[in-house]
Amino acid sequence: MSAEERSARQVLPGSVSFRPESVNGHHRNGVNGHVNGKADGVPPAPLHQGVADGPGDVWDARVAAALAFLRRRLSGQYEVDDFGFDPELTDGVFHPILKLLYRDWFRTEVSGVENVPESGGALLVGNHSGTFAWDALMLTVAVRDETPAQRHLRLLGADLVFRVPVVSELARKSGVTVACNPDAERLMSTGELVGVFPEGFKGIGKHYSQRYKLQRFGRGGFVSAALRTGTPIVPVAIVGAEETYPLLADIKPLARLLGVPFFPVTPQFPLLGPLGLVPLPSKWLIRFCPPIPTAHLTDAADDPMVVYNLADQVRETIQATLHDLLKDRPDPFGL
Structure with a gap:
């Protein structure tokens, strides 16, 4: 690794290396947890992004990008800051x-x-x-x-x-x-x-x-x-x-029972069940x-x-x- 690359990877002032005992109980998942949420100054690319020479190569590029993403996640080669923010996953x-x-x-x-x-x-x-x-x-x-x-x-x-x-x-x-x-x-x-x-x-x-x-x-x-x-x-x-979700009513007794601020009644919920969440x-x-x-x-x-x-x-x-x-x-x- 060159001197320039080593310098670029140094922790910025005010940054915190992410250790198992860091804030919010998150464990170390990579190198330094920079507050700006970027790895080496470059934001992570979406999973589908890749280089393709033609239409036939599009899916190959997507599969390769997905496999590379999974490899980084499984090996812990990604960064989070000391609030737990994961820019690559986001x-x-x-x-x-x-x-x-x-x-x-x-x-x-x-x-x-x-x-x-x-x-x-x-x-x-x-x-x-x-x-x-x-x-x-x-x-x-x-x-x-x-x-x-x-x-x-x-x-x-x-x-x-x-x-x-x-x-x-x-x-x-x-x-x-x-x-x-x-x-x-x-x-x-x-x-x-x-x-x-x-x-x-x-x-x-x-x-x-x-x-x-x-x-x-x-x-x-x-x-x-x-x-x-x-x-x-x-x-x-x-x-x-x-x-x-136009709120038509609030069932307050049910909200108190569930410990939530309100229990909504909308045209979709709870009448349509899980579909009511759409x-x-x-x-x-x-x-x-x-x-x-x-x-x-x-x-x-x-x-x-x-x-x-x-x-x-x-x-x-x-x-x-x-x-x-x-x-x-x-x-x-x-x-």
């Missing part, structure tokens, strides 16, 4: 599956991609809706596939996500971490794009009659995290998720609004009035943008 498995919904089922259109920073930390704040959180997943695809820098979006998830055994592991692998200020600040200070939905369960669990009406943003913890790190806040408006094919529009700078307000991170006013500005921006997008999409199930 780009090779998770995103190709989600892109089928994103492109063919929801027919998603995106605007304002120039407002997503191509480098450095930023906080993307979106409206939450739709009973099941497809909007968060579709936003990660939009950031990865539609923006010029094709960056990964690191979502902040509710505690409930990490109490469900299989879902917890998949969430960690795809880059989700617990929605707390220390984790958010750490990610943004290392130059990551962080995504948050301040409405939480109030947003996804609201009745269909309240669609596209933003719920309360809580105590503005996301604003404090952005202020402390001086990172810009990018409001994001998402239209389409409200119609995927979302309706609504037309989606996503718009990234101009970023709101915070670098000049770092000293006011603990000022409740500054935090409240900035959170209110973000909320009003998203609400106004939702109204504009709804005018562009009069038919939820139109082309």
Whole structure:
């Protein structure tokens, strides 16, 4: 190995070599766990990507790529960061599956991609809706596939996500971490794009009659995290998720029995059983609004009035943008 290659593989300042005793109980799966989620600066390719000289070589290339992927997974030659994010698995498995919904089922259109920073930390704040959180997943695809820098979006998830055994592991692998200020600040200070939905369960669990009406943003913890790190806040408006599972009722006694925030009754669920989990094919529009700078307000991170006013500005921006997008999409199930 040349001196240049050895230098390129050195741990960056602030990076943590992933050891069995590392954060969140994840074990070492490769070399250094860089926070930027890339191996040697090159994002992993999807499984189907390969070089083919002609149509007859396409499947050979795909099979070879799949076998190489399996070899790396079985031999542990892949990287995760100290939050558990696995960029190769995300780009090779998770995103190709989600892109089928994103492109063919929801027919998603995106605007304002120039407002997503191509480098450095930023906080993307979106409206939450739709009973099941497809909007968060579709936003990660939009950031990865539609923006010029094709960056990964690191979502902040509710505690409930990490109490469900299989879902917890998949969430960690795809880059989700617990929605707390220390984790958010750490990610943004290392130059990551962080995504948050301040409405939480109030947003996804609201009745269909309240669609596209933003719920309360809580105590503005996301604003404090952005202020402390001086990172810009990018409001994001998402239209389409409200119609995927129109919430008609909430069976509260059953929700309390199961220990969940709400138990939804939709046109599909629970009447259709497992088929009720298939979302309706609504037309989606996503718009990234101009970023709101915070670098000049770092000293006011603990000022409740500054935090409240900035959170209110973000909320009003998203609400106004939702109204504009709804005018562009009069038919939820139109082309």
